[in-house]
Amino acid sequence: MHKILLDTDIGTDIDDILALSFLLASPEIELLGITTAYGNTVLRGKIAYQVLAHLGRAGQIPIAAGQPATLTSSRPIFWPGHEGKNIDHVGIPDHVLLDQPAEDFILETVKAQEGEVTILAIAPLGNLARAILKAPDTMARVKRIYMMGGVFGRNDPTFLLPVTEHNIHSDPEAAQVVFESGLPITLVPLDVTTKTRLGQEELQALGEVDHPLARLLHAELSAWLPFVQAHDGREFTHMHDPLTAALLLRPALVVHSQSMCIGVETQGVYTTGQTVPISAAGFKHVEVVLQIDAPAFQSFFLERVLQLPVANPPNLEPLPEESGPR
Numbered sequence: 001m002h003k004i005l006l007d008t009d010i011g012t013d014i015d016d017i018l019a020l021s022f023l024l025a026s027p028e029i030e031l032l033g034i035t036t037a038y039g040n041t042v043l044r045g046k047i048a049y050q051v052l053a054h055l056g057r058a059g060q061i062p063i064a065a066g067q068p069a070t071l072t073s074s075r076p077i078f079w080p081g082h083e084g085k086n087i088d089h090v091g092i093p094d095h096v097l098l099d100q101p102a103e104d105f106i107l108e109t110v111k112a113q114e115g116e117v118t119i120l121a122i123a124p125l126g127n128l129a130r131a132i133l134k135a136p137d138t139m140a141r142v143k144r145i146y147m148m149g150g151v152f153g154r155n156d157p158t159f160l161l162p163v164t165e166h167n168i169h170s171d172p173e174a175a176q177v178v179f180e181s182g183l184p185i186t187l188v189p190l191d192v193t194t195k196t197r198l199g200q201e202e203l204q205a206l207g208e209v210d211h212p213l214a215r216l217l218h219a220e221l222s223a224w225l226p227f228v229q230a231h232d233g234r235e236f237t238h239m240h241d242p243l244t245a246a247l248l249l250r251p252a253l254v255v256h257s258q259s260m261c262i263g264v265e266t267q268g269v270y271t272t273g274q275t276v277p278i279s280a281a282g283f284k285h286v287e288v289v290l291q292i293d294a295p296a297f298q299s300f301f302l303e304r305v306l307q308l309p310v311a312n313p314p315n316l317e318p319l320p321e322e323s324g325p326r
C-alpha cells in the first residue's frame with residue numbers, strides 16, 4: 001500500500017482533477033490527505049471536496065488549504081479567477097477544509113507515519129517549501145517526493161518545449177528550497193509529460209461510463225479541449241500530473257532516468273524558473289525521468305479512470321454546518 005499526500009493546484013489545468021480521480025481509482029493507494037497550493041487555495045480545496053463527493057468519499061479524506069501567496073509573496077499568481085469554472089463549489093462551506101494550514105498538516109502527517117509518506121507534488125511548491133523551512137528534521141522523514149515539474153529540452157531539436165515549466169516558474173524560490181533540501185525526489189518534467197495525450201477518443205470513452213465522477217470529468221474535459229485547441233492549436237491535452245501519479249505506482253513505466261542535482265534559476269531575465277542540472281554540487285538526489293513508455297501509461301490510466309469504484313452513494317450535497325472533518 002502506498003501512503004500518499006497529494007499537493008495540488010486543482011481547478012486550473014484539467015490534469016490535476018484527472019490525477020486525483022486516478023488516485024481514487026487505484027486500490028493500492030491510501031490517500032492520507034490533500035493539500036492545495038497557489039492562489040485561491042480554499043476554492044481549490046472545495047473542488048477537491050466535490051471530486052471526493054462524486055465517489056461518496058467527501059469528509060473521509062482530510063483537505064488542507066495552503067497559503068495563497070508564493071513563498072516570497074513577490075510573484076504574481078498566474079491566471080486567477082479561472083479555478084473550477086464548471087464545478088459547482090458554491091454552497092460548500094469553508095469548514096469542510098481543515099482548520100490548519102497545509103504545511104502544518106503535511107508536517108503532522110509525515111510525523112505520524114514515520115518514513116512511510118510519499119508526497120505527490122503536482123503544483124507550485126509553496127506548501128512543501130514552507131513545511132521544509134518550518135521543520136526540516138520532520139520533512140527528512142518523507143519517503144520520497146514525486147514531483148511534476150521542470151523541463152530540460154536536451155532532446156528537443158525542434159525547440160518546441162519552453163525554457164521553463166509552470167510549477168517551477170510560478171514559485172521558483174519555493175522550488176529552490178525543495179531541491180536544496182536533499183530529500184529524495186523523482187522529477188517528472190515536461191520532456192516526458194508532453195508525450196502523453198488525452199483527446200476526443202478518450203472523451204468519448206468517458207462519456208460512455210455511467211458514474212457520477214466520469215460525468216464530471218466528461219463535462220470538464222468537454223470544456224477544456226476546445227480551450228486548448230483555441231489557445232495552443234492542439235486537439236488533445238497533456239496528462240502531466242496523472243503521468244507523475246502513474247510513475248509512482250508503476251516505476252516500470254520509466255524507460256530511462258538519471259540522477260542529478262538540480263538548481264533553479266531565480267533571477268533570469270528570460271529564464272526564471274529554469275531547472276538546471278548542476279554537476280558541481282555532487283549530491284545527486286533528484287532522479288529525473290527522461291524517457292517513458294507512453295502507450296503503456298495511456299492504457300494504465302484509462303483502465304483505471306474508465307473503471308471508477310462504485311460510488312457509495314455519492315454525497316453531492318454540501319455538509320451541514322460544523323459537520324466537516326475539522
Ligand code: RIB
Nearest residue numbers: 013015016122166167240
Ligand atoms: O506544467 C504542467 C503543470 O502545470 C501541471 O501540474 C499542470 O496541472 C499545471 O499546473
Ligand code: CA
Nearest residue numbers: 009016122123
Ligand atoms: Ca497541477
